[in-house]
């Protein structure tokens with residue numbers, strides 16, 4: 001098998017890459033990275049010293065591809081399937097990338113700050129950072145609520161990379177700042193994402209690790 005994905009099932013950015021792979025039934029070898037295990041951590045950092053997953057390895061092309069969006073771009077070019085995750089049209093592709101960036105930077109990243117703070121030792125907490133992250137997340141959710149008033153998927157009728165990013169971003173954002181009772185368009189979009197087989201599979205596969213998620 002040519003493709004190997006270094007990942008952890010609970011990780012939101014890894015779920016984003018998994019949705020892309022599952023969406024097109026792209027065969028790959030899953031390689032679970034346990035950052036809590038010194039040997040696994042060291043081995044992974046030899047592949048990508050930054051130490052963040054997902055990372056895709058393509059043995060056939062001798063390429064190592066970090067960063068969830070870049071992985072999806074790579075799959076779209078070299079392992080295309082029935083769901084075209086980055087549109088061919090340049091303007092639509094740019095719009096897709098903007099929404100992908102939006103979900104990564106303004107939903108996932110603030111969500112990670114809130115969750116990351118829960119894992120910090122008591123004397124290293126950053127309440128002001130958490131406050132700022134929650135404010136940014138609230139702004140982003142308000143914008144999504146307007147954006148999703150009339151659309152099925154983030155780009156309209158076609159499921160794209162932007163939805164791969166949105167699915168885990170909204171899943172975890174809802175645990176940090178529940179929105180389903182206050183943002184009806186976002187909630188309806190989130191329900192559609194939850195029902196999308198590729199994301200439903202990623203959520204199901206993360207279940208055995210759910211107890212690792214810090215609730216507070």
Ligand SMILES: N[C@@H](CCC(=O)N[C@@H](CS)C(=O)NCC(=O)O)C(=O)O
Pocket residue numbers: 011012013014035051052053054066067068069104
């Ligand atoms: N920009 C990266 C972000 C990846 C990322 O933040 N991954 C998290 C898991 S969701 C991670 O590796 N965390 C471990 C760490 O930061 O040490 C991407 O899009 O792939």
